Amino acid sequence: MKITRMQCYHVAPRWMFLKIETDAGITGWGEPVLEGRAHTVETAVHELSEYLIGKDPGQINDLWQTMYRGGFYRGGPILMSALSGIDQALWDIKGKWLGAPVATLLGGQVRERMRSYRWVGGDRPSEVIAGMQTLLAQGIDYFKLNGCDQMAMIASSRAIDDAVARVAEIRETFGHTVEFGLDFHGRVSMPMAKVLIHELEPYRPLFIEEPVLPEQANAYARLAAQTHIPLAAGERLFSRFDFKSVLEAGGLAIIQPDLSHAGGISECFKIAAMAEAYDVAFAPHCPLGPIALAACLQIDFCCWNATLQEHSMGMHYNQQADLLDYVHNKADFMVEQGFFKAPHLPGLGVQIDEDMVLARSQQSQPWRNPLWRHEDGSLAEW
Numbered sequence: 447m448k449i450t451r452m453q454c455y456h457v458a459p460r461w462m463f464l465k466i467e468t469d470a471g472i473t474g475w476g477e478p479v480l481e482g483r484a485h486t487v488e489t490a491v492h493e494l495s496e497y498l499i500g501k502d503p504g505q506i507n508d509l510w511q512t513m514y515r516g517g518f519y520r521g522g523p524i525l526m527s528a529l530s531g532i533d534q535a536l537w538d539i540k541g542k543w544l545g546a547p548v549a550t551l552l553g554g555q556v557r558e559r560m561r562s563y564r565w566v567g568g569d570r571p572s573e574v575i576a577g578m579q580t581l582l583a584q585g586i587d588y589f590k591l592n593g594c595d596q597m598a599m600i601a602s603s604r605a606i607d608d609a610v611a612r613v614a615e616i617r618e619t620f621g622h623t624v625e626f627g628l629d630f631h632g633r634v635s636m637p638m639a640k641v642l643i644h645e646l647e648p649y650r651p652l653f654i655e656e657p658v659l660p661e662q663a664n665a666y667a668r669l670a671a672q673t674h675i676p677l678a679a680g681e682r683l684f685s686r687f688d689f690k691s692v693l694e695a696g697g698l699a700i701i702q703p704d705l706s707h708a709g710g711i712s713e714c715f716k717i718a719a720m721a722e723a724y725d726v727a728f729a730p731h732c733p734l735g736p737i738a739l740a741a742c743l744q745i746d747f748c749c750w751n752a753t754l755q756e757h758s759m760g761m762h763y764n765q766q767a768d769l770l771d772y773v774h775n776k777a778d779f780m781v782e783q784g785f786f787k788a789p790h791l792p793g794l795g796v797q798i799d800e801d802m803v804l805a806r807s808q809q810s811q812p813w814r815n816p817l818w819r820h821e822d823g824s825l826a827e828w
C-alpha cells in the first residue's frame with residue numbers, strides 16, 4: 447500500500463481535518479490543528495507530505511521519526527500539531543487495513559468505559575450554576591470550568607474573592623453531588639496562583655489546570671508542595687521530551703497532552719507510559735473535533751492511568767458546528783452517565799461524513815481567540 451494524496455479541510459468552529467488516501471482505496475482521517483493557527487499548520491502538513499507520498503502508511507514508526515527528526519528542527523506547537531494529525535490518520539489506515547480498532551493493535555482494552563467530564567460556563571465563567579443545573583438533569587455530574595477571569599500579576603482581593611465565590615456557590619448549591627476541575631488557563635501568575643489555590647482548598651475541586659503558564663512549569667512542584675489539590679497541565683507541551691522535564695521536576699498529579707498537539711497516538715501512548723512510571727494520571731486534552739476525540743479514546747482504553755477524557759460537545763467555542771455534526775456513527779460517541787463506550791470499529795472508530803466536511807469547508811472562517819487587556823491597557827492572558 448502507498449500513500450497517494452493528502453488533503454486538508456478547514457471546518458467550523460475552528461478545526462482542520464486531514465484525509466490521507468492510499469492506492470488500496472483505504473483512507474485515513476486525522477485532525478492536525480492548532481486552534482487559531484490552522485493555516486500555519488496546514489502549510490506544515492503540506493511540507494511534511496514530501497516524506498509521505500509514495501510511502502507505505504503502515505510504517506508509522508519510521509514515518510514518525512522521519513517527520514520528527516528528518517528536518518533537523520523539531521518540536522513546538524506547529525510542527526508537532528501537523529505531525530499529530532498525520533499520525534492519527536496513519537493509525538486510522540492501519541486499523542482499517544487490519545480490521546481492528548487502534549486500541550486492539552496497541553495491546554487491547556484495560557477498561558470497559560471511560561470517564562468524561564463536560565465543560566460548563568464560557569470564557570468568563572459567570573453562568574456556571576444554571577449550566578450545571580441543566581446538565582445535572584441530563585445525568586452529567588463531572589464538569590470543568592474556567593477558574594477565574596483575567597487576573598493581574600498582583601490582583602486585588604476583590605478579583606480573588608470573585609473567583610472563590612463562584613466555586614463556593616457550586617458547593618453551596620450542589621454539595622458533593624458534582625465534581626469539577628478548575629482551569630486557570632495560564633491566566634494566573636505565580637504570586638496570585640499561591641493565593642488563589644490556597645483560597646480554593648475548602649471546596650475540593652478535582653484538579654486545578656494550568657495553575658501557571660507552561661513557561662513556569664518548574665514552579666509546579668513548589669505549588670504542589672503548598673496544596674492538597676491535584677495539579678494538572680500539559681496541553682501546551684508537545685512531546686515526550688517536553689513531558690520528561692515536567693515529570694522529573696514533579697508537582698503534577700495529572701498530565702494532559704493533546705492528541706492533536708503532542709505527536710498523536712504514537713507519542714501520547716508513550717507519554718502515558720512515562721506518566722504511569724511517576725504515578726501520574728493521564729487525561730488527554732481535547733476541546734477539538736471528532737477525529738481528535740476518537741484518537742483520545744483509543745489511547746484511553748489501553749492506558750491504565752487514563753482517568754478523565756475531555757470533549758467539546760456543547761462547549762462554548764462550538765458556535766457554528768458541534769462535535770458530532772461531521773460524524774455518521776454518532777451513537778458511538780454518546781456519553782452515558784458520564785462515560786464513553788469502548789470504540790469497536792476498525793481504525794480510529796469514527797466514520798466521517800465527508801459530504802458534510804466538504805460542504806462546511808467551503809464556508810469556513812478563520813478562528814482567533816480574543817485579545818484581552820488589563821485595566822491599565824497591557825495585554826492579559828486569555
Ligand SMILES: [Mg+2]
Pocket residue numbers: 629631655656681
Ligand atoms: Mg486548559
